[in-house]
Amino acid sequence: MIDSTIVQSQPRGWRKRETHKEGFGRSRTHKEGFGRSRGGFTSKIHARADGQGRPLGFELTGGEVSDYTGADALLSLPVATPHGLLADKGYDSDRIRENLLFRGILPVIPPRSNRTQGIPCDFRRYRDRNRIERMFNRLKQFRRIVTRYDKTRKSFLAFLNLAAVKLWLPSFVNRT
Numbered sequence: 030m031i032d033s034t035i036v037q038s039q040p041r042g043w044r045k046r047e048t049h050k051e052g053f054g055r056s057r058t059h060k061e062g063f064g065r066s067r068g069g070f071t072s073k074i075h076a077r078a079d080g081q082g083r084p085l086g087f088e089l090t091g092g093e094v095s096d097y098t099g100a101d102a103l104l105s106l107p108v109a110t111p112h113g114l115l116a117d118k119g120y121d122s123d124r125i126r127e128n129l130l131f132r133g134i135l136p137v138i139p140p141r142s143n144r145t146q147g148i149p150c151d152f153r154r155y156r157d158r159n160r161i162e163r164m165f166n167r168l169k170q171f172r173r174i175v176t177r178y179d180k181t182r183k184s185f186l187a188f189l190n191l192a193a194v195k196l197w198l199p200s201f202v203n204r205t
Contacts, residue, residue, distance in 0.1 A: 030082075030115040030161040031103050033075040033096050034169075061182045063091055072177055074165075074189065075099030077106060082160030084168070084193040089182055096120050104128065113137050113151075115158045121148075168192055 063070045071092025077085045086106040088099040096119035104114075113135040116125075121141045126148075129136040137155050140148045169175045171192050179185040 030078045030080075030158055031075065031100060031120060032078075032117055032158070032161045032165070033073050033099060033119065034165045061180065072185070073099070074168075074174075075103055076161065076164070076168075077103040077108075078161045078164050079108075080111075080157075080160070082164045083197055084164055087186060087189050087193075089186055089189075097122055097125065100125050101128075104132070110134065113154060115155060115161070117158065118142075164196065167196055 063072060073090050073092050073094060073096075075088040075090065075096065077087075079085055085108050086103060088102040090099055096117075100116075100120050110132065111134055114129055115137045118139055118141050121138050121144070126136045126138070137151055137158075139150045139152070139155060168189070171188075173179070173188055174192060177185060179188060
């Protein structure tokens with residue numbers, strides 16, 4: 030399962046004249062994963078989870094960046110190949126579907142409303158996508174993730190990984 034969520038960033042000391050110097054040029058991307066929107070600076074967390082809703086990996090982009098950009102990094106994670114990949118409409122593109130089919134993974138992605146050709150989707154399997162939404166809910170219980178106090182990409186991803194370890198711990202503790 031792959032999905033993304035937006036977190037509100039709270040960088041301190043940023044002024045309008047510094048934004049161009051920091052890398053907000055025409056591409057509107059930033060090396061630290063910040064993006065401009067009407068609400069201010071935001072970041073988008075792209076995540077891949079297993080069938081039980083436990084996180085496997087993260088990718089961080091600016092808040093205005095499309096979901097397509099985060100999908101490639103998540104698909105190249107060195108984990109076991111799933112039979113099917115559940116994702117929301119934000120990941121519906123021909124390139125992603127072809128990439129999944131080439132790897133032997135069945136894409137369970139509903140088609141966008143503006144698609145000219147209808148693509149079938151197994152909505153019975155798609156119902157299980159709520160597990161990744163619940164994973165994001167558990168991640169957002171950590172205040173540091175919701176508000177993104179970390180200024181650098183490296184420290185924010187490190188804390189995301191620490192939070193992921195905390196989500197994985199109950200499955201290992203209950204086995205013994």
